Amino acid sequence: MAEKLNDRSALDPLLAQGWELVDGRDAICKTYVFANFIAAFGWMTRAAIWAEKLGHHPEWSNVYKTVDVTLTTHDCGGVSDLDIKLAQKMDALAE
Numbered sequence: 618m619a620e621k622l623n624d625r626s627a628l629d630p631l632l633a634q635g636w637e638l639v640d641g642r643d644a645i646c647k648t649y650v651f652a653n654f655i656a657a658f659g660w661m662t663r664a665a666i667w668a669e670k671l672g673h674h675p676e677w678s679n680v681y682k683t684v685d686v687t688l689t690t691h692d693c694g695g696v697s698d699l700d701i702k703l704a705q706k707m708d709a710l711a712e
């Protein structure tokens with residue numbers, strides 16, 4: 618079972634990569650903008666396969682070439698190491 622982060626400084630590298638803390642809840646978010654819809658949806662497909670592999674799933678929405686992502690761990694009611702793992706993977710897939 619995932620646990621809320623003890624060491625919040627673990628978030629610092631993500632905050633330096635465009636992730637932000639969500640107002641009013643323990644979650645992180647990022648907006649990705651791709652070249653076009655196919656690039657955005659292709660990335661979502663790859664990220665979805667990794668989310669399933671990690672057993673950890675994003676809150677996200679897509680409009681044309683933009684994907685808004687929010688990560689939090691529902692099981693523990695806050696950000697956990699699984700959110701960090703998924704965020705790192707999403708960034709790597711977007712490179």
Ligand SMILES: C[C@H](O)[C@H](O)[C@H]1CNC2=NC(N)=NC(=O)C2=N1
Pocket residue numbers: 672673674675689690691692693
């Ligand atoms: C049983 C199952 O593994 C859990 O419910 C997982 C699935 N995906 C999840 N995704 C997210 N974001 N938070 C969770 O707490 C969570 N729990």
